[in-house]
Amino acid sequence: MAAPLRSFCTTVLRQSVRPFSSTCVTRAGKKWRIENGLACSGSEYGPLTDLPDWSYADGRPAPPLKGQIRRQKQREEFARRAVYLNAELDKGMEQWQKRKNEQSEKEEQLRSLMLKPKGNLLLKNKK
Template identity: 70%
Template sequence: MAAPLRIICCLALRQTGRPFSSSCVALAGKKWRLENGLSWTGSEYGPLTDLPDWSFADGRPAPPLKGQVRRKKEREEFARRAVYLNAEVDQGMERWRAKKEEEERAKEQIKSNMLKPKGHMLLKNKQ
């Protein structure tokens, strides 16, 4: 009885054009890498990606590869953008603080311009 079931399953798997395993081999170890603070693919950064593949015999470094130049440019652009956005946030915070201080000064000005109690009411408030 088990043999016909096995044959049916094998035939069904052969009829599909998809492989039996649907997991991606490239994502193997993704969870471990993320838990240990590494990149999720293993080839985004690191010495195997960033360092040159070879050097001259006399010690001179090899010219950078296209990918290395591209990654360096991307990192520089990212750093510039981070600095720009940080400066923008700082400016916004300064404007917000200045606005709050101005509102407080306006409230104090309104309070100081209000009518003061005189005569009997002044003596009553002091007690």
């Protein structure tokens, strides 16, 4: 009795093997989400990812999960980097403006040191 059962199982297993597929795997709706300004997958951010899964019956929030803590740290690092780069850009703009003002002052000083027209040339330039 064991032999027929064993042969039955092996034939069923051989027939149920799925063929290997080498097609490109794409996430459903990825193109639509990107076109509409959303994340590539539906689980990268949003209420299903960011909000807690449960809370206590008395209303206290649940402790944050490891993934939530990790995403919060990533967002904080991103915000710090954005603030740092913004401050660096402001500092660069101030230095550029300062150099531009110094250059215009030097040009004005050079113009003031140049010889001035006298006599008839002075009267023609005023008209």
